[in-house]
Amino acid sequence: MPKNRSRAGSYAALIALAFLMLPVGLLAQELPVTKVALFSSGVGYFEHRGSVKGDATVSLPFTTAEVDDALKSLVVWDFASGAGADSKAGALPSVSYPSLEGLDDALRGLKIDLTGNPKVADLLARLKGAELAVSTPEEVVGRIVSVEARATGKDGASRPSLVLLTATGVRTLALDELVSIRFTDPGIAGDFSRALGLILAARDADRRVLDLRLPGTTTRELALGYIVAAPVWKVSYRLDLSGEKPWFQGWAIVDNPSQSDWKDVTLTLVSGRPVSFVQNLYAPLRLARPVLPLAIAGTAEARTFESGLRGALAEELDYAADSYGPAPPPAPMAAPSASMAKRAEAPQKPKSAPGLAASSVETATAKAAGDQFEFTIKRPVTLERRRSAMLPLVAGAMGAEKVSIWSPDSGSRNPMLGVRLSNSLGMKLPAGPITVFDGGIYAGDALIDFLAEKDKRLLVYGQDLSVTGDDSRASSQETLGVTVSKGVMVFSRRTTYTRTYEFRNASGTARRMVVEHPITAGAELMSPAAFDEKTPEVYRFTLALAAGAQAKLEVKERSPSQERISLSSLSPDSFLYYSASSEIPARVREALKKAMDLRRKAEDAKRALGDLSSRRSELSTEQGRIRQNLDAVGRDSSQGQNYLKRLMDSETELDSLAARIQDARKASADAQASYDSYLANLSLD
Numbered sequence: 001m002p003k004n005r006s007r008a009g010s011y012a013a014l015i016a017l018a019f020l021m022l023p024v025g026l027l028a029q030e031l032p033v034t035k036v037a038l039f040s041s042g043v044g045y046f047e048h049r050g051s052v053k054g055d056a057t058v059s060l061p062f063t064t065a066e067v068d069d070a071l072k073s074l075v076v077w078d079f080a081s082g083a084g085a086d087s088k089a090g091a092l093p094s095v096s097y098p099s100l101e102g103l104d105d106a107l108r109g110l111k112i113d114l115t116g117n118p119k120v121a122d123l124l125a126r127l128k129g130a131e132l133a134v135s136t137p138e139e140v141v142g143r144i145v146s147v148e149a150r151a152t153g154k155d156g157a158s159r160p161s162l163v164l165l166t167a168t169g170v171r172t173l174a175l176d177e178l179v180s181i182r183f184t185d186p187g188i189a190g191d192f193s194r195a196l197g198l199i200l201a202a203r204d205a206d207r208r209v210l211d212l213r214l215p216g217t218t219t220r221e222l223a224l225g226y227i228v229a230a231p232v233w234k235v236s237y238r239l240d241l242s243g244e245k246p247w248f249q250g251w252a253i254v255d256n257p258s259q260s261d262w263k264d265v266t267l268t269l270v271s272g273r274p275v276s277f278v279q280n281l282y283a284p285l286r287l288a289r290p291v292l293p294l295a296i297a298g299t300a301e302a303r304t305f306e307s308g309l310r311g312a313l314a315e316e317l318d319y320a321a322d323s324y325g326p327a328p329p330p331a332p333m334a335a336p337s338a339s340m341a342k343r344a345e346a347p348q349k350p351k352s353a354p355g356l357a358a359s360s361v362e363t364a365t366a367k368a369a370g371d372q373f374e375f376t377i378k379r380p381v382t383l384e385r386r387r388s389a390m391l392p393l394v395a396g397a398m399g400a401e402k403v404s405i406w407s408p409d410s411g412s413r414n415p416m417l418g419v420r421l422s423n424s425l426g427m428k429l430p431a432g433p434i435t436v437f438d439g440g441i442y443a444g445d446a447l448i449d450f451l452a453e454k455d456k457r458l459l460v461y462g463q464d465l466s467v468t469g470d471d472s473r474a475s476s477q478e479t480l481g482v483t484v485s486k487g488v489m490v491f492s493r494r495t496t497y498t499r500t501y502e503f504r505n506a507s508g509t510a511r512r513m514v515v516e517h518p519i520t521a522g523a524e525l526m527s528p529a530a531f532d533e534k535t536p537e538v539y540r541f542t543l544a545l546a547a548g549a550q551a552k553l554e555v556k557e558r559s560p561s562q563e564r565i566s567l568s569s570l571s572p573d574s575f576l577y578y579s580a581s582s583e584i585p586a587r588v589r590e591a592l593k594k595a596m597d598l599r600r601k602a603e604d605a606k607r608a609l610g611d612l613s614s615r616r617s618e619l620s621t622e623q624g625r626i627r628q629n630l631d632a633v634g635r636d637s638s639q640g641q642n643y644l645k646r647l648m649d650s651e652t653e654l655d656s657l658a659a660r661i662q663d664a665r666k667a668s669a670d671a672q673a674s675y676d677s678y679l680a681n682l683s684l685d
């Protein structure tokens with residue numbers, strides 16, 4: 001026999017034996033799902049409600065990945081729990097669930113060992129010494145001595161036999177003749193039931209069942225809710241542009257990935273972005289602890305103490321701590337409910353609307369939920385587990401105007417076919433795709449972001465091949481004024497940017513153009529005088545384009561700017577250019593000319609000082625050469641006497657140069673100081 005089949009048969013026998021021993025009152029029941037709220041943030045709220053009687057156990061199936069969320073968010077409303085008349089004194093609901101450890105590890109911790117897939121004979125052999133009550137059909141009570149294979153019957157075949165020590169002695173009973181077996185030890189009987197529950201749960205490796213135990217004495221109503229991860233609910237729209245009033249439909253796409261069927265549930269779809277996270281609450285958490293030496297020997301450790309609070313301040317802190325007392329238990333979280341507030345009904349279909357409006361659908365009611373927005377499907381929803389559905393969300397006449405949208409940086413000469421949509425449905429619309437119909441046929445697809453009530457939005461669904469467009473750019477600059485402040489010349493200028501858009505309509509139908517003009521950073525709009533819409537990136541202008549005609553739109557923006565020039569850093573050529581430039585006022589040009597004269601004087605004085613210093617260097621070099629020649633020919637020779645005379649003449653000139661250099665240095669410093677002072681104090685408005 002295959003090993004898997006043998007193991008399945010052994011467990012089946014054990015499970016059948018265990019159910020014979022289980023009290024009926026301990027069997028768990030499942031409560032149906034009655035409310036579901038799906039959030040666009042990827043979580044879902046599920047509420048179960050039903051009637052329970054007496055001590056009840058409710059089972060909640062989850063996947064392993066869902067247990068963390070369930071432990072974090074489970075809330076219970078048991079109207080008989082606590083201190084009410086129908087509750088047991090001091091008894092509160094509790095939740096138990098299988099550990100995350102492996103099956104064999106969990107089984108080894110029980111009083112009855114079901115590891116290794118034992119048969120009934122092997123199981124009883126492992127419990128040697130345990131007391132049993134067996135029915136043959138008479139009841140025999142005794143302790144297990146052994147389980148042996150003994151030959152019985154005329155054929156001499158071996159059969160497993162149970163050897164018991166009873167009050168009347170040792171008895172041997174054939175296992176296949178026993179009607180029932182019962183453990184008299186409540187601990188073993190309880191662990192037997194737990195072990196079989198673990199084995200049953202292990203058949204689905206990803207299935208985890210939370211057992212909610214609810215003490216009570218009467219039949220009462222029970223509700224419980226929790227939040228777990230769920231597929232994001234999605235939305236898709238249809239827009240029919242035919243007829244006098246465009247018709248708008250919205251459908252919600254939902255999935256039921258849970259472990260439970262939805263039957264006649266109240267379904268709410270919530271659009272928003274609440275904070276949501278997963279915390280590891282299911283897996284056992286073990287922390288490392290420090291190992292400390294035995295405190296039976298050794299010396300005392302030196303320590304210091306900080307000063308403490310004294311007097312009235314300490315008394316105030318004590319009083320503040322006492323006044324708070326223990327924290328009250330948190331109230332259960334309110335579940336999303338269709339009756340929390342009055343919902344605004346979706347607009348009804350006008351009788352004259354063709355196309356999509358010809359079919360009538362019952363939509364959802366909608367209302368604000370804080371900063372979120374929720375839709376509640378009007379009729380109860382039935383959806384089996386692992387199934388999906390598309391449900392009507394909204395339907396009604398929508399304000400919509402057909403336009404052609406031109407974006408100059410799109411890379412195409414043709415504008416886009418689009419719609420200026422105005423949300424007149426009285427509810428917020430989540431982001432989603434829109435299928436557009438026009439003239440009774442498919443016209444294209446569009447995307448829309450979240451659309452608030454009474455908000456307007458452009459959307460595009462195709463390209464308008466009948467209209468071509470082009471644009472050209474130009475710019476001009478003018479100087480508004482020139483000022484000088486403490487040696488800095490400031491040019492105040494203004495740049496005008498002009499962009500011209502030209503369109504040609506080759507069709508026999510007039511167009512309403514929406515031109516998106518990129519905003520120039522720091523510039524002010526000059527013309528047209530007003531825009532239709534403005535975003536952080538573009539202005540939007542509306543332009544009428546008749547059938548078979550051309551139209552032009554000129555957009556002008558003006559941007560101020562300043563240029564700052566330090567006069568002390570200007571070259572002579574730059575000084576000359578600015579002093580003759582017609583864009584600079586006459587008195588500024590005169591001031592620049594005076595600055596040029598002062599600079600020229602400073603440069604002439606510096607040059608004269610340089611010439612004198614160069615002459616002194618030449619004389620010093622010449623004197624060195626003369627002294628060498630004088631040493632070579634001697635002082636008494638006629639040539640030596642000539643060298644002495646030349647040396648004395650150069651000495652006389654050096655003395656004269658020293659005085660002249662001192663005067664030139666002072667003159668250069670004075671000229672430079674005059675120039676710098678003039679620039680530093682030059683200010684002209």
